[in-house]
Amino acid sequence: MDAIKHAAALKERLVNFALSPQFTRELDEAFERSRPDDLADSEVTASMIVDHFALQHRLASGDTVIDRFLRAHPGLSPQERAMLLGWRDVVEGIFEVQGQEQDALVLFNLVDELTYRARSNMGKSAFRPIQRGMFLICRLVPLGEDWLVSAHISLFPADARDQLLTQAADIGLRNPKLVFRNPDKLAAARRMLAAQREVFLDLYGTEYIVVSGDDVAPRHDAFMRACMDRDQPGNTFPLPGFTYPEEVLDAETVAIHFDPETGISFYLEFGLLQELFADPLLINRRRYRETLTSYLRGDDISPAAIRLLTDPAPDNAGVVFGKLLKKKGFSWPEHGESLLRRYKSRYFDEPQLPTTVPVSETMARHLRSALPDESSER
Structure with missing residues:
Protein backbone atom coordinates (compact mmCIF):
# COMPACT_ATOMS: atom_id res chain seq x y z
CA MET A 1 0.00 0.00 0.00
CA PHE A 180 2.64 32.66 11.95
CA ARG A 181 3.22 29.26 10.44
CA ASN A 182 5.43 31.41 8.24
CA PRO A 183 8.58 32.11 10.31
CA ASP A 184 9.32 35.25 8.31
CA LYS A 185 5.89 36.61 9.23
CA LEU A 186 6.48 35.85 12.91
CA ALA A 187 9.89 37.54 12.85
CA ALA A 188 8.38 40.59 11.14
CA ALA A 189 5.57 40.72 13.69
CA ARG A 190 8.03 40.65 16.58
CA ARG A 191 9.98 43.52 15.01
CA MET A 192 6.75 45.48 14.58
CA LEU A 193 5.81 44.72 18.17
CA ALA A 194 9.12 46.01 19.48
CA ALA A 195 8.69 49.25 17.50
CA GLN A 196 5.10 49.67 18.69
CA ARG A 197 6.14 49.13 22.28
CA GLU A 198 8.62 51.99 21.96
CA VAL A 199 5.79 54.18 20.67
CA PHE A 200 3.56 53.21 23.60
CA LEU A 201 6.31 53.91 26.13
CA ASP A 202 7.13 57.25 24.49
CA LEU A 203 3.46 58.20 24.49
CA TYR A 204 2.46 57.07 27.98
CA GLY A 205 5.75 56.57 29.83
CA THR A 206 4.85 53.09 31.10
CA GLU A 207 3.79 49.71 29.73
CA TYR A 208 0.20 50.12 30.96
CA ILE A 209 -2.20 52.89 31.82
CA VAL A 210 -5.48 52.75 33.70
CA VAL A 211 -8.29 54.88 32.28
CA SER A 212 -12.07 55.12 32.38
CA GLY A 213 -14.01 53.09 29.83
CA ASP A 214 -15.01 56.16 27.83
CA ASP A 215 -11.35 57.16 27.56
CA VAL A 216 -10.24 53.83 26.03
CA ALA A 217 -11.02 54.71 22.41
CA PRO A 218 -9.27 58.13 22.43
CA ARG A 219 -6.17 56.68 24.13
CA HIS A 220 -5.99 53.69 21.80
CA ASP A 221 -6.60 55.88 18.74
CA ALA A 222 -3.78 58.19 19.85
CA PHE A 223 -1.45 55.19 20.09
CA MET A 224 -2.47 53.89 16.65
CA ARG A 225 -1.99 57.33 15.08
CA ALA A 226 1.46 57.61 16.72
CA CYS A 227 2.42 54.20 15.26
CA MET A 228 1.30 55.26 11.79
CA ASP A 229 3.15 58.58 12.08
CA ARG A 230 6.32 56.75 13.06
CA ASP A 231 6.11 54.55 9.96
CA GLN A 232 5.07 57.33 7.57
CA PRO A 233 5.35 60.82 9.07
CA GLY A 234 2.55 63.11 7.96
CA ASN A 235 0.42 60.33 6.44
CA THR A 236 -3.31 60.93 6.17
CA PHE A 237 -4.45 57.31 6.08
CA PRO A 238 -7.57 56.69 8.18
CA LEU A 239 -7.07 54.73 11.37
CA PRO A 240 -7.84 51.00 11.12
CA GLY A 241 -11.41 50.28 12.11
CA PHE A 242 -11.63 48.96 15.67
CA THR A 243 -14.87 48.02 17.42
CA TYR A 244 -14.71 48.14 21.20
CA PRO A 245 -16.97 45.75 23.12
CA GLU A 246 -19.66 47.56 25.12
CA GLU A 247 -18.34 46.10 28.37
CA VAL A 248 -15.01 47.84 27.74
CA LEU A 249 -16.61 51.21 27.08
CA ASP A 250 -18.96 50.84 30.07
CA ALA A 251 -16.27 49.78 32.57
CA GLU A 252 -15.34 52.13 35.40
CA THR A 253 -11.66 51.47 34.77
CA VAL A 254 -9.71 49.66 32.06
CA ALA A 255 -5.99 48.89 31.93
CA ILE A 256 -4.52 49.33 28.46
CA HIS A 257 -1.44 47.13 28.57
CA PHE A 258 1.25 46.73 25.94
CA ASP A 259 2.56 43.23 26.51
CA PRO A 260 6.00 42.81 24.88
CA GLU A 261 5.06 39.28 23.74
CA THR A 262 1.58 39.89 22.34
CA GLY A 263 0.77 43.59 22.07
CA ILE A 264 -2.24 45.58 23.29
CA SER A 265 -4.65 44.06 25.82
CA PHE A 266 -7.57 45.58 27.72
CA TYR A 267 -8.26 44.52 31.32
CA LEU A 268 -11.64 45.56 32.74
CA GLU A 269 -12.10 46.93 36.27
CA PHE A 270 -8.35 46.91 36.77
CA GLY A 271 -8.51 49.93 39.08
CA LEU A 272 -10.81 48.02 41.41
CA LEU A 273 -8.23 45.27 41.73
CA GLN A 274 -5.45 47.78 42.30
CA GLU A 275 -7.46 48.96 45.32
CA LEU A 276 -7.74 45.35 46.48
CA PHE A 277 -4.02 44.62 46.32
CA ALA A 278 -3.29 47.88 48.12
CA ASP A 279 -5.76 46.93 50.88
CA PRO A 280 -6.10 43.10 51.14
CA LEU A 281 -9.02 43.35 53.60
CA LEU A 282 -11.21 44.39 50.66
CA ILE A 283 -11.24 40.71 49.61
CA ASN A 284 -14.04 40.31 52.14
CA ARG A 285 -16.27 42.40 49.87
CA ARG A 286 -18.16 40.48 47.23
CA ARG A 287 -17.44 42.77 44.28
CA TYR A 288 -13.68 42.63 44.79
CA ARG A 289 -13.74 38.87 45.34
CA GLU A 290 -15.82 38.17 42.24
CA THR A 291 -13.71 40.46 40.04
CA LEU A 292 -10.46 38.79 41.11
CA THR A 293 -12.03 35.35 40.58
CA SER A 294 -13.00 36.35 37.05
CA TYR A 295 -9.38 37.36 36.40
CA LEU A 296 -8.03 34.10 37.77
CA ARG A 297 -10.50 31.81 36.02
CA GLY A 298 -11.08 33.82 32.85
CA ASP A 299 -9.56 32.06 29.86
CA ASP A 300 -9.20 35.32 27.94
CA ILE A 301 -7.24 37.12 30.68
CA SER A 302 -3.48 36.67 30.44
CA PRO A 303 -1.32 35.85 33.47
CA ALA A 304 0.38 39.15 32.65
CA ALA A 305 -2.66 41.02 34.03
CA ILE A 306 -2.33 39.31 37.41
CA ARG A 307 1.42 39.88 37.49
CA LEU A 308 0.84 43.61 36.95
CA LEU A 309 -1.33 43.55 40.07
CA THR A 310 0.89 41.38 42.25
CA ASP A 311 4.36 42.69 41.40
CA PRO A 312 4.08 46.01 43.32
CA ALA A 313 3.16 44.28 46.61
CA PRO A 314 3.83 40.52 46.62
CA ASP A 315 3.17 40.20 50.36
CA ASN A 316 -0.27 41.75 49.95
CA ALA A 317 -0.84 39.41 46.99
CA GLY A 318 -0.16 36.43 49.25
CA VAL A 319 -2.78 37.64 51.72
CA VAL A 320 -5.34 38.33 48.99
CA PHE A 321 -5.01 34.94 47.29
CA GLY A 322 -4.72 33.11 50.60
CA LYS A 323 -8.12 34.50 51.61
CA LEU A 324 -9.63 33.99 48.15
CA LEU A 325 -8.53 30.35 47.97
CA LYS A 326 -8.88 29.71 51.71
CA LYS A 327 -5.26 28.59 51.92
CA LYS A 328 -3.36 29.44 55.07
CA GLY A 329 0.28 30.34 54.61
CA PHE A 330 -0.14 31.14 50.92
CA SER A 331 2.88 33.10 49.70
CA TRP A 332 2.80 34.82 46.32
CA PRO A 333 6.59 34.59 45.73
CA GLU A 334 6.51 30.89 46.64
CA HIS A 335 3.17 29.72 45.24
CA GLY A 336 2.12 32.37 42.72
CA GLU A 337 3.71 30.89 39.61
CA SER A 338 2.24 27.41 40.18
CA LEU A 339 -1.16 29.04 40.76
CA LEU A 340 -0.96 30.81 37.41
CA ARG A 341 0.15 27.64 35.65
CA ARG A 342 -2.82 25.81 37.13
CA TYR A 343 -5.47 28.34 36.13
CA LYS A 344 -3.82 29.73 32.99
CA SER A 345 -2.35 26.55 31.54
CA ARG A 346 -3.02 27.43 27.89
CA TYR A 347 -0.79 30.49 28.19
CA PHE A 348 2.09 28.24 29.28
CA ASP A 349 1.43 25.26 27.00
CA GLU A 350 2.38 27.11 23.82
CA PRO A 351 4.25 30.31 22.93
CA GLN A 352 2.17 33.47 23.05
CA LEU A 353 1.99 35.11 19.62
CA PRO A 354 1.83 38.76 18.59
CA THR A 355 -1.62 40.15 17.92
CA THR A 356 -0.08 42.42 15.27
CA VAL A 357 -0.24 40.59 11.94
CA PRO A 358 2.01 41.82 9.10
CA VAL A 359 0.63 41.66 5.57
CA SER A 360 2.31 41.63 2.19
CA GLU A 361 2.32 44.71 -0.02
CA THR A 362 -0.17 42.94 -2.30
CA MET A 363 -2.56 42.41 0.61
CA ALA A 364 -1.99 45.95 1.92
CA ARG A 365 -2.84 47.47 -1.49
CA HIS A 366 -5.96 45.33 -1.68
CA LEU A 367 -7.13 46.35 1.81
CA ARG A 368 -6.47 50.04 1.11
CA SER A 369 -8.43 49.86 -2.13
CA ALA A 370 -11.31 48.22 -0.24
CA LEU A 371 -11.64 51.20 2.12
CA PRO A 372 -14.61 53.49 1.41
CA ASP A 373 -13.79 56.51 -0.74
CA GLU A 374 -14.60 59.37 1.62
CA SER A 375 -14.70 61.94 -1.18
CA SER A 376 -17.43 60.01 -3.00
CA GLU A 377 -19.54 59.90 0.17
CA ARG A 378 -19.70 63.70 0.56
Whole structure:
Protein backbone atom coordinates (compact mmCIF):
# COMPACT_ATOMS: atom_id res chain seq x y z
CA MET A 1 0.00 0.00 0.00
CA ASP A 2 1.47 3.40 -0.99
CA ALA A 3 1.64 6.34 1.40
CA ILE A 4 -1.51 8.05 0.13
CA LYS A 5 -3.68 4.92 0.33
CA HIS A 6 -2.24 4.14 3.75
CA ALA A 7 -3.04 7.68 4.93
CA ALA A 8 -6.56 7.49 3.49
CA ALA A 9 -7.31 4.21 5.27
CA LEU A 10 -5.95 5.52 8.56
CA LYS A 11 -7.89 8.79 8.24
CA GLU A 12 -11.11 6.90 7.57
CA ARG A 13 -10.61 4.88 10.75
CA LEU A 14 -9.91 8.05 12.75
CA VAL A 15 -12.98 9.89 11.42
CA ASN A 16 -15.24 6.89 12.11
CA PHE A 17 -13.82 6.83 15.64
CA ALA A 18 -14.56 10.57 16.02
CA LEU A 19 -18.16 9.95 14.87
CA SER A 20 -18.68 7.13 17.39
CA PRO A 21 -21.27 7.54 20.20
CA GLN A 22 -18.64 8.35 22.86
CA PHE A 23 -18.06 11.76 21.21
CA THR A 24 -21.65 12.57 20.15
CA ARG A 25 -22.28 15.29 22.75
CA GLU A 26 -18.99 17.12 22.22
CA LEU A 27 -19.24 16.88 18.42
CA ASP A 28 -22.77 18.31 18.54
CA GLU A 29 -21.43 21.18 20.65
CA ALA A 30 -18.66 21.75 18.10
CA PHE A 31 -21.29 22.10 15.36
CA GLU A 32 -23.32 24.52 17.49
CA ARG A 33 -20.27 26.71 18.20
CA SER A 34 -19.12 26.76 14.59
CA ARG A 35 -19.57 29.87 12.49
CA PRO A 36 -19.45 28.45 8.98
CA ASP A 37 -17.48 30.38 6.40
CA ASP A 38 -19.92 32.16 4.11
CA LEU A 39 -17.74 31.16 1.17
CA ALA A 40 -18.04 27.44 1.81
CA ASP A 41 -21.11 25.31 1.12
CA SER A 42 -22.78 23.26 3.84
CA GLU A 43 -21.16 19.95 2.85
CA VAL A 44 -17.69 21.49 2.91
CA THR A 45 -18.43 23.24 6.22
CA ALA A 46 -19.63 20.01 7.86
CA SER A 47 -16.59 18.18 6.54
CA MET A 48 -14.24 20.84 7.96
CA ILE A 49 -15.94 20.80 11.37
CA VAL A 50 -15.62 17.02 11.62
CA ASP A 51 -12.04 17.18 10.37
CA HIS A 52 -11.11 19.82 12.96
CA PHE A 53 -12.84 17.81 15.69
CA ALA A 54 -10.97 14.62 14.75
CA LEU A 55 -7.53 16.24 14.44
CA GLN A 56 -7.37 19.30 16.69
CA HIS A 57 -10.33 19.75 19.02
CA ARG A 58 -9.46 19.74 22.71
CA LEU A 59 -11.98 17.53 24.52
CA ALA A 60 -13.41 18.36 27.94
CA SER A 61 -10.97 15.87 29.44
CA GLY A 62 -8.06 17.88 28.04
CA ASP A 63 -6.91 15.34 25.45
CA THR A 64 -7.84 14.99 21.78
CA VAL A 65 -9.60 12.44 19.58
CA ILE A 66 -6.17 11.44 18.25
CA ASP A 67 -4.96 10.80 21.82
CA ARG A 68 -8.00 8.61 22.47
CA PHE A 69 -7.57 6.78 19.16
CA LEU A 70 -3.93 5.99 19.94
CA ARG A 71 -4.87 4.58 23.35
CA ALA A 72 -7.71 2.55 21.86
CA HIS A 73 -5.45 1.05 19.17
CA PRO A 74 -2.20 -0.06 20.82
CA GLY A 75 -1.39 -2.31 17.85
CA LEU A 76 -0.70 0.58 15.48
CA SER A 77 2.74 0.54 13.89
CA PRO A 78 5.29 3.23 14.82
CA GLN A 79 4.81 4.72 11.35
CA GLU A 80 1.04 4.94 11.82
CA ARG A 81 1.43 6.54 15.23
CA ALA A 82 3.88 9.08 13.83
CA MET A 83 1.52 9.87 10.95
CA LEU A 84 -1.41 10.44 13.32
CA LEU A 85 0.61 12.69 15.60
CA GLY A 86 1.85 14.62 12.56
CA TRP A 87 -1.75 15.36 11.57
CA ARG A 88 -2.04 17.74 14.49
CA ASP A 89 -0.04 20.12 12.28
CA VAL A 90 -2.97 21.20 10.12
CA VAL A 91 -2.69 23.99 7.56
CA GLU A 92 -5.90 25.97 7.06
CA GLY A 93 -6.26 28.64 4.47
CA ILE A 94 -7.37 29.99 1.14
CA PHE A 95 -5.08 28.67 -1.56
CA GLU A 96 -4.32 30.02 -5.02
CA VAL A 97 -3.52 27.31 -7.57
CA GLN A 98 -0.11 28.08 -9.07
CA GLY A 99 0.27 24.92 -11.12
CA GLN A 100 0.38 21.14 -11.10
CA GLU A 101 3.34 18.78 -10.71
CA GLN A 102 2.50 15.19 -11.62
CA ASP A 103 -0.22 14.18 -9.11
CA ALA A 104 0.21 17.24 -6.86
CA LEU A 105 -1.12 20.79 -6.93
CA VAL A 106 1.21 23.69 -6.17
CA LEU A 107 -0.77 25.95 -3.85
CA PHE A 108 -0.01 29.42 -2.47
CA ASN A 109 -1.76 30.09 0.83
CA LEU A 110 -3.12 33.65 0.98
CA VAL A 111 -3.21 33.44 4.79
CA ASP A 112 0.38 32.46 5.65
CA GLU A 113 1.89 33.27 2.22
CA LEU A 114 3.68 29.92 1.98
CA THR A 115 3.64 27.44 -0.92
CA TYR A 116 2.51 23.81 -0.52
CA ARG A 117 2.58 20.72 -2.75
CA ALA A 118 -0.77 19.07 -2.07
CA ARG A 119 -1.96 15.61 -3.05
CA SER A 120 -5.34 13.88 -2.73
CA ASN A 121 -6.20 10.42 -1.46
CA MET A 122 -8.39 10.17 -4.59
CA GLY A 123 -5.36 10.56 -6.83
CA LYS A 124 -4.79 12.93 -9.73
CA SER A 125 -8.41 12.66 -10.87
CA ALA A 126 -9.55 14.67 -7.84
CA PHE A 127 -7.78 17.71 -9.25
CA ARG A 128 -9.08 17.38 -12.83
CA PRO A 129 -11.59 20.30 -12.59
CA ILE A 130 -8.97 22.57 -11.00
CA GLN A 131 -7.06 25.01 -13.18
CA ARG A 132 -4.20 27.42 -12.59
CA GLY A 133 -5.45 30.70 -11.09
CA MET A 134 -8.40 29.13 -9.29
CA PHE A 135 -8.73 29.20 -5.50
CA LEU A 136 -9.40 26.50 -2.93
CA ILE A 137 -10.59 26.67 0.66
CA CYS A 138 -9.36 23.51 2.30
CA ARG A 139 -7.26 21.93 5.04
CA LEU A 140 -3.92 20.16 4.56
CA VAL A 141 -2.04 17.66 6.73
CA PRO A 142 1.57 16.47 6.39
CA LEU A 143 2.39 13.57 4.09
CA GLY A 144 6.15 13.12 4.07
CA GLU A 145 7.63 16.15 2.33
CA ASP A 146 4.26 16.94 0.72
CA TRP A 147 0.79 17.67 2.07
CA LEU A 148 -2.48 15.79 1.82
CA VAL A 149 -5.90 17.40 1.36
CA SER A 150 -7.91 16.72 4.51
CA ALA A 151 -11.71 17.12 4.33
CA HIS A 152 -13.55 18.46 1.30
CA ILE A 153 -12.42 21.23 -1.02
CA SER A 154 -14.40 24.37 -1.81
CA LEU A 155 -13.42 25.62 -5.29
CA PHE A 156 -13.62 29.23 -6.55
CA PRO A 157 -12.89 30.85 -9.93
CA ALA A 158 -9.99 33.22 -10.50
CA ASP A 159 -12.30 36.25 -10.59
CA ALA A 160 -13.15 35.69 -6.90
CA ARG A 161 -9.66 36.91 -5.99
CA ASP A 162 -10.69 40.22 -4.37
CA GLN A 163 -13.36 38.59 -2.23
CA LEU A 164 -10.94 35.86 -1.16
CA LEU A 165 -8.12 38.30 -0.34
CA THR A 166 -10.50 40.10 2.01
CA GLN A 167 -11.53 36.79 3.54
CA ALA A 168 -7.90 35.72 3.98
CA ALA A 169 -7.05 39.00 5.75
CA ASP A 170 -10.01 38.49 8.09
CA ILE A 171 -8.94 34.91 8.86
CA GLY A 172 -5.41 36.03 9.66
CA LEU A 173 -6.57 38.82 11.97
CA ARG A 174 -8.94 36.49 13.82
CA ASN A 175 -6.38 33.71 14.11
CA PRO A 176 -2.77 34.97 13.94
CA LYS A 177 -1.51 31.46 14.65
CA LEU A 178 -2.38 30.51 11.05
CA VAL A 179 -0.30 33.40 9.71
CA PHE A 180 2.64 32.66 11.95
CA ARG A 181 3.22 29.26 10.44
CA ASN A 182 5.43 31.41 8.24
CA PRO A 183 8.58 32.11 10.31
CA ASP A 184 9.32 35.25 8.31
CA LYS A 185 5.89 36.61 9.23
CA LEU A 186 6.48 35.85 12.91
CA ALA A 187 9.89 37.54 12.85
CA ALA A 188 8.38 40.59 11.14
CA ALA A 189 5.57 40.72 13.69
CA ARG A 190 8.03 40.65 16.58
CA ARG A 191 9.98 43.52 15.01
CA MET A 192 6.75 45.48 14.58
CA LEU A 193 5.81 44.72 18.17
CA ALA A 194 9.12 46.01 19.48
CA ALA A 195 8.69 49.25 17.50
CA GLN A 196 5.10 49.67 18.69
CA ARG A 197 6.14 49.13 22.28
CA GLU A 198 8.62 51.99 21.96
CA VAL A 199 5.79 54.18 20.67
CA PHE A 200 3.56 53.21 23.60
CA LEU A 201 6.31 53.91 26.13
CA ASP A 202 7.13 57.25 24.49
CA LEU A 203 3.46 58.20 24.49
CA TYR A 204 2.46 57.07 27.98
CA GLY A 205 5.75 56.57 29.83
CA THR A 206 4.85 53.09 31.10
CA GLU A 207 3.79 49.71 29.73
CA TYR A 208 0.20 50.12 30.96
CA ILE A 209 -2.20 52.89 31.82
CA VAL A 210 -5.48 52.75 33.70
CA VAL A 211 -8.29 54.88 32.28
CA SER A 212 -12.07 55.12 32.38
CA GLY A 213 -14.01 53.09 29.83
CA ASP A 214 -15.01 56.16 27.83
CA ASP A 215 -11.35 57.16 27.56
CA VAL A 216 -10.24 53.83 26.03
CA ALA A 217 -11.02 54.71 22.41
CA PRO A 218 -9.27 58.13 22.43
CA ARG A 219 -6.17 56.68 24.13
CA HIS A 220 -5.99 53.69 21.80
CA ASP A 221 -6.60 55.88 18.74
CA ALA A 222 -3.78 58.19 19.85
CA PHE A 223 -1.45 55.19 20.09
CA MET A 224 -2.47 53.89 16.65
CA ARG A 225 -1.99 57.33 15.08
CA ALA A 226 1.46 57.61 16.72
CA CYS A 227 2.42 54.20 15.26
CA MET A 228 1.30 55.26 11.79
CA ASP A 229 3.15 58.58 12.08
CA ARG A 230 6.32 56.75 13.06
CA ASP A 231 6.11 54.55 9.96
CA GLN A 232 5.07 57.33 7.57
CA PRO A 233 5.35 60.82 9.07
CA GLY A 234 2.55 63.11 7.96
CA ASN A 235 0.42 60.33 6.44
CA THR A 236 -3.31 60.93 6.17
CA PHE A 237 -4.45 57.31 6.08
CA PRO A 238 -7.57 56.69 8.18
CA LEU A 239 -7.07 54.73 11.37
CA PRO A 240 -7.84 51.00 11.12
CA GLY A 241 -11.41 50.28 12.11
CA PHE A 242 -11.63 48.96 15.67
CA THR A 243 -14.87 48.02 17.42
CA TYR A 244 -14.71 48.14 21.20
CA PRO A 245 -16.97 45.75 23.12
CA GLU A 246 -19.66 47.56 25.12
CA GLU A 247 -18.34 46.10 28.37
CA VAL A 248 -15.01 47.84 27.74
CA LEU A 249 -16.61 51.21 27.08
CA ASP A 250 -18.96 50.84 30.07
CA ALA A 251 -16.27 49.78 32.57
CA GLU A 252 -15.34 52.13 35.40
CA THR A 253 -11.66 51.47 34.77
CA VAL A 254 -9.71 49.66 32.06
CA ALA A 255 -5.99 48.89 31.93
CA ILE A 256 -4.52 49.33 28.46
CA HIS A 257 -1.44 47.13 28.57
CA PHE A 258 1.25 46.73 25.94
CA ASP A 259 2.56 43.23 26.51
CA PRO A 260 6.00 42.81 24.88
CA GLU A 261 5.06 39.28 23.74
CA THR A 262 1.58 39.89 22.34
CA GLY A 263 0.77 43.59 22.07
CA ILE A 264 -2.24 45.58 23.29
CA SER A 265 -4.65 44.06 25.82
CA PHE A 266 -7.57 45.58 27.72
CA TYR A 267 -8.26 44.52 31.32
CA LEU A 268 -11.64 45.56 32.74
CA GLU A 269 -12.10 46.93 36.27
CA PHE A 270 -8.35 46.91 36.77
CA GLY A 271 -8.51 49.93 39.08
CA LEU A 272 -10.81 48.02 41.41
CA LEU A 273 -8.23 45.27 41.73
CA GLN A 274 -5.45 47.78 42.30
CA GLU A 275 -7.46 48.96 45.32
CA LEU A 276 -7.74 45.35 46.48
CA PHE A 277 -4.02 44.62 46.32
CA ALA A 278 -3.29 47.88 48.12
CA ASP A 279 -5.76 46.93 50.88
CA PRO A 280 -6.10 43.10 51.14
CA LEU A 281 -9.02 43.35 53.60
CA LEU A 282 -11.21 44.39 50.66
CA ILE A 283 -11.24 40.71 49.61
CA ASN A 284 -14.04 40.31 52.14
CA ARG A 285 -16.27 42.40 49.87
CA ARG A 286 -18.16 40.48 47.23
CA ARG A 287 -17.44 42.77 44.28
CA TYR A 288 -13.68 42.63 44.79
CA ARG A 289 -13.74 38.87 45.34
CA GLU A 290 -15.82 38.17 42.24
CA THR A 291 -13.71 40.46 40.04
CA LEU A 292 -10.46 38.79 41.11
CA THR A 293 -12.03 35.35 40.58
CA SER A 294 -13.00 36.35 37.05
CA TYR A 295 -9.38 37.36 36.40
CA LEU A 296 -8.03 34.10 37.77
CA ARG A 297 -10.50 31.81 36.02
CA GLY A 298 -11.08 33.82 32.85
CA ASP A 299 -9.56 32.06 29.86
CA ASP A 300 -9.20 35.32 27.94
CA ILE A 301 -7.24 37.12 30.68
CA SER A 302 -3.48 36.67 30.44
CA PRO A 303 -1.32 35.85 33.47
CA ALA A 304 0.38 39.15 32.65
CA ALA A 305 -2.66 41.02 34.03
CA ILE A 306 -2.33 39.31 37.41
CA ARG A 307 1.42 39.88 37.49
CA LEU A 308 0.84 43.61 36.95
CA LEU A 309 -1.33 43.55 40.07
CA THR A 310 0.89 41.38 42.25
CA ASP A 311 4.36 42.69 41.40
CA PRO A 312 4.08 46.01 43.32
CA ALA A 313 3.16 44.28 46.61
CA PRO A 314 3.83 40.52 46.62
CA ASP A 315 3.17 40.20 50.36
CA ASN A 316 -0.27 41.75 49.95
CA ALA A 317 -0.84 39.41 46.99
CA GLY A 318 -0.16 36.43 49.25
CA VAL A 319 -2.78 37.64 51.72
CA VAL A 320 -5.34 38.33 48.99
CA PHE A 321 -5.01 34.94 47.29
CA GLY A 322 -4.72 33.11 50.60
CA LYS A 323 -8.12 34.50 51.61
CA LEU A 324 -9.63 33.99 48.15
CA LEU A 325 -8.53 30.35 47.97
CA LYS A 326 -8.88 29.71 51.71
CA LYS A 327 -5.26 28.59 51.92
CA LYS A 328 -3.36 29.44 55.07
CA GLY A 329 0.28 30.34 54.61
CA PHE A 330 -0.14 31.14 50.92
CA SER A 331 2.88 33.10 49.70
CA TRP A 332 2.80 34.82 46.32
CA PRO A 333 6.59 34.59 45.73
CA GLU A 334 6.51 30.89 46.64
CA HIS A 335 3.17 29.72 45.24
CA GLY A 336 2.12 32.37 42.72
CA GLU A 337 3.71 30.89 39.61
CA SER A 338 2.24 27.41 40.18
CA LEU A 339 -1.16 29.04 40.76
CA LEU A 340 -0.96 30.81 37.41
CA ARG A 341 0.15 27.64 35.65
CA ARG A 342 -2.82 25.81 37.13
CA TYR A 343 -5.47 28.34 36.13
CA LYS A 344 -3.82 29.73 32.99
CA SER A 345 -2.35 26.55 31.54
CA ARG A 346 -3.02 27.43 27.89
CA TYR A 347 -0.79 30.49 28.19
CA PHE A 348 2.09 28.24 29.28
CA ASP A 349 1.43 25.26 27.00
CA GLU A 350 2.38 27.11 23.82
CA PRO A 351 4.25 30.31 22.93
CA GLN A 352 2.17 33.47 23.05
CA LEU A 353 1.99 35.11 19.62
CA PRO A 354 1.83 38.76 18.59
CA THR A 355 -1.62 40.15 17.92
CA THR A 356 -0.08 42.42 15.27
CA VAL A 357 -0.24 40.59 11.94
CA PRO A 358 2.01 41.82 9.10
CA VAL A 359 0.63 41.66 5.57
CA SER A 360 2.31 41.63 2.19
CA GLU A 361 2.32 44.71 -0.02
CA THR A 362 -0.17 42.94 -2.30
CA MET A 363 -2.56 42.41 0.61
CA ALA A 364 -1.99 45.95 1.92
CA ARG A 365 -2.84 47.47 -1.49
CA HIS A 366 -5.96 45.33 -1.68
CA LEU A 367 -7.13 46.35 1.81
CA ARG A 368 -6.47 50.04 1.11
CA SER A 369 -8.43 49.86 -2.13
CA ALA A 370 -11.31 48.22 -0.24
CA LEU A 371 -11.64 51.20 2.12
CA PRO A 372 -14.61 53.49 1.41
CA ASP A 373 -13.79 56.51 -0.74
CA GLU A 374 -14.60 59.37 1.62
CA SER A 375 -14.70 61.94 -1.18
CA SER A 376 -17.43 60.01 -3.00
CA GLU A 377 -19.54 59.90 0.17
CA ARG A 378 -19.70 63.70 0.56
